[in-house]
Amino acid sequence: MVTIRLTRRGAKKQPFYHIVVTDSRKRQGGPALEQIGYFNPIATGKQQRLQLDLERVDYWVSKGAKPSDRVAELVSKQRRQPVAA
Numbered sequence: 001m002v003t004i005r006l007t008r009r010g011a012k013k014q015p016f017y018h019i020v021v022t023d024s025r026k027r028q029g030g031p032a033l034e035q036i037g038y039f040n041p042i043a044t045g046k047q048q049r050l051q052l053d054l055e056r057v058d059y060w061v062s063k064g065a066k067p068s069d070r071v072a073e074l075v076s077k078q079r080r081q082p083v084a085a
Contacts, residue, residue, distance in 0.1 A: 004060060004067040006039060007032065016040055019052060019071060021060050036060070039074060052078045 003024045010016030017039040020032035037052035057075055061067070067075060 002033070002060065002063070002065040004036070004057065004065050004071050006068065006070060014042065019074070021056075021065055034060075050074060050078060054078060 001024045002021060004019065004021050005028070006017040007020050007022075007028055008015060008017055018032075018035050019037040019039060021034045021036060022030070022032045034056065036056040037050070039050050040047060041049070043049040052075065054075070057067070
């Protein structure tokens with residue numbers, strides 16, 4: 001089964017996550033089918049906290065991919081934000 005989940009990157013005590021589409025049988029840090037965004041939980045100043053390609057999320061979900069609980073939460077949060085022109 002294909003899942004959309006977070007994979008951790010970044011240094012010790014400085015988490016940074018890539019949002020990736022991957023086979024659920026692969027390990028968390030393993031190869032991904034596609035990277036569709038990132039999440040920076042400790043963003044400060046002008047750093048962007050969440051960047052997500054919603055078109056690709058919709059595409060993968062239509063193909064049967066299942067987002068993890070945290071990714072589903074981030075997607076709904078991204079959809080509620082007003083679009084910057």
